[in-house]
Structure formats: C-alpha cells, structure tokens
Amino acid sequence: MDFDLIETQFRHLMRVAVFVREGAISSSTLLKRLRSGSRKNATCAAFREVGRVIRTVQFLRYLSDAPLRRRVTAVRTRWLAGDDLHGSGPVYARLLPRGSASNTVAWAGI
Structure with missing residues (x-):
C-alpha cells in the first residue's frame, strides 16, 4: 500500500x-471519469490505494x-440455505436490517 501517494x-x-x-457530482459520474482516465492518474491511483487500505482493515477486523x-x-x-440465491427471496429479506438497501453488505455486519 502506497501511503505516500495517499x-x-x-x-x-x-x-x-x-x-x-454536496451533490456537485454524482458518484456514478465520478466512477465513469476515473475509469475513463489514464491508469497513471495520481488521484485515481490514490483512490485505489485507499480502497486497498479499507479492504485490509476490514479483513484484519x-x-x-x-x-463477527x-x-x-x-x-x-x-443465506446459502435459502431457495432463492439471487437476493429477492424471503430468506435474504430476513437477513437485512430494516431500512437497508438490498445492494449493500450491511447484512454481513461489515
């Protein structure tokens, strides 16, 4: 991990x-711009490094x-024992906390 770059x-x-x-740019627009840019873009590389740090911290936790x-x-x-492994069945719905989006990993406690 390149902490100096971060x-x-x-x-x-x-x-x-x-x-x-603040809503000046949407996250989807940001991701499109970062993906379309050069792999040598320092800000894009720094975001990748931050992601590596976050994943490492979560894994160590x-x-x-x-x-946990x-x-x-x-x-x-x-979840694997449920009939519907695509996330729309009743087993999956019971695992999610109330009010959470189905596309999050909140159910895993991470």
Missing part, C-alpha cells in the same frame, strides 16, 4: 469527496473479531 493526493481526495457529498466471524458465518449459512 498523503500527497489527500487534498484532491477530500475535494472529490466533498463534491460527491474480521480475522481478529471472533463474534461467527455472525458472518451464520448469516452466510442461512
């Missing part, structure tokens, strides 16, 4: 985050937290 691009990353939060692992395993087992 540090040098931090101001740009925060500016983009503020634009998305999962490894170090036995109750048990909860994720139980939910995954119940």
Whole structure:
C-alpha cells in the first residue's frame, strides 16, 4: 500500500469527496471519469490505494473479531440455505436490517 501517494493526493481526495457529498457530482459520474482516465492518474491511483487500505482493515477486523466471524458465518449459512440465491427471496429479506438497501453488505455486519 502506497501511503505516500495517499498523503500527497489527500487534498484532491477530500475535494472529490466533498463534491460527491454536496451533490456537485454524482458518484456514478465520478466512477465513469476515473475509469475513463489514464491508469497513471495520481488521484485515481490514490483512490485505489485507499480502497486497498479499507479492504485490509476490514479483513484484519474480521480475522481478529471472533463474534463477527461467527455472525458472518451464520448469516452466510442461512443465506446459502435459502431457495432463492439471487437476493429477492424471503430468506435474504430476513437477513437485512430494516431500512437497508438490498445492494449493500450491511447484512454481513461489515
């Protein structure tokens, strides 16, 4: 993980985050622009590095937290035991907290 890149691009990353939060640019438009840009774009590379950091932190949290692992395993087992593995059946709906979107991973507690 390139923490130096994140540090040098931090101001740009925060500016983009503020634009998305304030609605000046939609997240889908941002993703399209980042995907269409050069792989050598420093801001795009910094976003990839931030994503790697987040995934690593979540994975380490999962490894170090036995109750979280048990909860994720139980939910995954119940979900896989359901008739409908595409996410629209009643088993999947019971696993989601009230008010959460079906396209999130909130059910896994991550």
